Amino acid sequence: MIEVEGLTKRFGATTAVDDVSFRVEDGEVLALVGTSGCGKSTTLRMLNRLIDPTEGTVRIDGRDIMQVPLEELRLGIGYVIQGVGLFPHWTVARNIATVPRLMRWDRARIDARVRELLELFQLDPAEFGDKYPAQLSGGQQQRVGVARAMAAEPSVLLMDEPFGALDPVTRAHLQDEFEAIQRRLGTTVILVTHDMDEAFKLADRIAVMDTGRILQIGRSELLLREPQEGFVRQFVGLDDRALRILSLHGVAEIATPHKVEGWEVLDGAVVDQASGRRILPLAPSDTLREAASRIIWEGADSLPLVEAGMLVGAVRAEDVWRVGRRA
Amino acid sequence: MSAGAAAAPFRGIEGAALVFAVPAVAGLMALPFLTVRPNRIVSGDPLYLWEAAGGLAVAALLAAALVPLISGPALRGGLSVAGVALALFLVGREADARLAEAGDLARISLGGGFWLMVASFALAAAEGLSRLEPPPLLRLGLTALMAAAFGTALVSGWFDGLSIMQEYRANAGAFRSAFWGHLLLVGGSLLPALAIGLPLGRACFASPRWRRAAIPILNILQTTPSIAMFGLLMVPLAALVAAVPDLRRLGVAGVGATPALIALTLYSLLPIVTNTVAGFAAIPAQSREAGRAMGMTRRGLLIQVELPLAAPIILTGVRIVVVQNIGLAAIAALIGGGGFGTLIFRGMGQTAMDLVLLGTLPIVALAIVATIVLDAVIDLLKGRRR
């Protein structure tokens, strides 16, 4: 658990972070969003004492970070720095092994862990392990940066724009990957991003910052349903808020056994027996946003839900609309 | 278009190389390849390359004229190396032949034609081979191979007919101690220079105040003429030894190796300090930040991240210093500091040019080898990282 209270940082006359307070529960993901220069990185850097706060306290798992020996504190916190910052003179494998080596793991354990992480992030260990950062694409470097931060399985992970320089496909893939790993390990994460979609996708709660202050912090859906007037409203964006709310929910939440009779599974697709049309079914991992898009596309009033080749239920349009509707 | 067609037969030729080829050939014709003297004292008769026996001499002349004109760098470089070898081969063979004619007291010394031939081929070889940008390990390998070939010829007695080798045999002991003395001066000044220069450079990088204080002083040291530096050091050192006689037992004295080592160390500081500052400045800020964020101690960060990243630039400073001190160390002989300078100055005193050469050639060789080796090490360090 991370508890931040009254955190303030001044650089001369500028106040980069101004009286910031928040809590992140164990296993929770908090996204810190805001425009460039609003103090996101500065906040993050104070959490592992890359810089010391002017005022305020930070407690991690109940311990004031000023009381923890500096190296011990940092070894326990995974950190993805803004702009990746791989060590150019070390291979990919050596980069990922940085913290385990500092913690004096034995060789075999380090090698196994490096291989595991490379595979997790879809980088073939045989191909990439011995490459130098300059030989990687920007996206590959970012993956190594995240892998390096997670190498020693830290309970707390701070990530400063970890997926910045990626194309939408790779980015989405990596976000999925990361989400799965984070869920499995129960890591507590603070994620800095200026991409609202990324924040909604990965975070349990979102804090919106502007000029050093947190203007609003809350569950993602709350931010969409009841954004504060002014900056937050503008930054969160209300044009597609219904769709964004839908993206926060999975189809499993509202699936019903209704209408399963009229459909038949035929090699991967579902055939509607009345019309004879083939319909691409929904999977349990799909969000309601995907369901809504497909409902509109198919012109249907419900879509089949297929799990492991079995027809398990239907997602009805009216239920989808209800979830996205104002309270 | 007609001009292009007329030029076509010459397409494989470097036009600019004519500038080198013409004077080289003229020099080879006009300057003696060897000088033959009946004994050590009297002046001698010239032996020109074209007077030397056999087709090889003609081949050498032709090669000197044509090889620089070849436009392919690999062929040009390779043939130039062969040209150097040919010059060395000829000089050994001719010396033996003349010595047999002129008797054992005769002196066969190297002439301007020989030097011109070696120098122009060596330049062409270095230029041609460096165009190929061979990888560092290959460069080291080639250098070792050439050094081994030359060393074998030397040991096998191929050059024994030359007066410089006669001079060597008469001064073998002095040569050996000059060699070790020279290495001691260069190595013995490099170590303290690193021990002082690296921390000083680090401090200058971190603090503008240190930089403002240190760099001007080092600049003044660097521009002090070496003779003046030795003189300036003799007085306080002599006083110091007089005050603390125990130092004398450690070999410290106002003359000899001590002031020479100190002077060379002082000369080394500016390049090492400025390159250390530049090296640290070139470390990406993100690497430093990442190292701290991962939990490295200051020491760990310095050793694991900062020094390796600054190393190529720092080593460039080391190379400057080593090459500079290999040359400067010759002057140490003036104050009894040892090294190849002893042979040079003794040779100058006796107007024995061969003795001067015996001191000079190893200095040149050391400087060339040091440059090649350190450059290769720097390239190896840079490796694939950028």
Ligand SMILES: Nc1ncnc2c1ncn2[C@@H]1O[C@H](COP(=O)(O)OP(=O)(O)OP(=O)(O)O)[C@@H](O)[C@H]1O
């Ligand atoms: N070391 C420093 N010295 C002086 N000012 C600083 C320093 N670090 C940050 N600042 C200032 O503090 C403010 C917040 O910077 P910060 O890096 O936290 O922004 P950010 O939200 O991370 O922006 P971005 O999204 O562009 O990374 C900026 O105005 C910046 O200029």
Ligand SMILES: [Mg+2]
């Ligand atoms: Mg930032």
